Amino acid sequence: MKPSLLIRGQWGLGDNIFARPIIRACVAKYDVWLETPWPELFEDLPLRFVAAKRNLRTQMRNVARQSPARWSAPPHGIREIRLGYGHAELARGSIVAALERQVAAVGVRLSAPVWDLPALPASPIAAERPIALVRPVTVRGEWRNEARNPRPEYVAEIAQQLMQTHHVVVAADLAAGHEWLEGELPPHHQAHLKGEFAVRELLGLVAAADVVVGGVGWIVPASIALGSAAFVILGGHGGHNAPNVITDPRMDLSRIAFATPREFCQCTSLLHRCDKTIQDLPAQWSAFCRRRGLPFSTLAPNAA
Incomplete structure (x- = not known):
């Protein structure tokens, strides 16, 4: 049985896309609960989602779009890490490098990371021109x-x-x-x-x-x-x-x-x-x- 891990993810839409290979690597080693306002970006991965609240209009609107069944409560006392970056982290390198250092603290390392997304619907706009x-x-x-x-x-x-x-x-x-x-x-x-x-x-x-x-x-x-x-x-x-x-x-x-x-x-x-x-x-x-x-x-x- 894998050990459990709560990941308190970032809230930016782009940051969550950056984090996909990081989260995928964590899922390979841990039974993951992920706190994110963008569960759609990870719904192809075997993990559970945790709801949270912040005073961020766009993100909270997306949280409100979800079915209550989308969210789970992590076990009490679960090991926890927080993904993010600030000036000190970026002074040392890239966003991705900062996230890699954070998951390295729980023994996770990336091997040949792939930046991708789950299957998406067709474009909501059709046009004769490109x-x-x-x-x-x-x-x-x-x-x-x-x-x-x-x-x-x-x-x-x-x-x-x-x-x-x-x-x-x-x-x-x-x-x-x-x-x-x-x-x-x-x-x-x-x-x-x-x-x-x-x-x-x-x-x-x-x-x-x-x-x-x-x-x-x-x-x-x-x-x-x-x-x-x-x-x-x-x-x-x-x-x-x-x-x-x-x-x-x-x-x-x-x-x-x-x-x-x-x-x-x-x-x-x-x-x-x-x-x-x-x-x-x-x-x-x-x-x-x-x-x-x-x-x-x-x-x-x-x-x-």
Whole structure:
């Protein structure tokens, strides 16, 4: 019989995708109870889920979507670990490396990790043209991090170019006082801005998309796990959000491109006024399109 282990997981959607190979490795050694607001991301693994409460709007809404039968109570006195990372952990390396160190404390080590997701439903959107999923630049009141956001006009420029060749879908979960746009809404054919898609539908949309565009966030691990092409436009806050921090050398990054500012700020301050200028955005976008075989027209040079 395996020993029991309670894992208090992270709450970010992207963080949970990052953690899948970590959780899978733990399941191989332990009888696992996992505290997570995103049980859909682990429902193919033999474990049990633990409900929790935090003052996080999107996560608690997903918890409320679950059947009560989804949740279990862990045994009293069960061994427990908590997954997470902060400045001290990221100063030593990547997000994945931080999680690996934490499970190493209970004798778990990764061997040939695979970043993937359970089977997903078909895309909730069908279109005659290929789908381009665009994440607008937003600010969340719960965790304000304007520093990492790209300049909104860059996302809009790419979306405008894609309007010529793709069916552009903008997706977000806006709510007054909780999460709001930074800048203007990018050009689009469809906009779903009220969290209309449940998480499996949203990820099904990522899987079906010909290209995903936006700033650093859950679209990065989701695109990696699903093998989707993604053009990720960096802003600042590079000490916590540089590509070498948010990815792992064992990931397949062949379909991911990071549009990088001229002077990529390496700060770790959430509200730092980083210089986010990408003078050669047209060249970086064109190179990505050529590499991925995407149709494109030349972007106008953007202002410095």
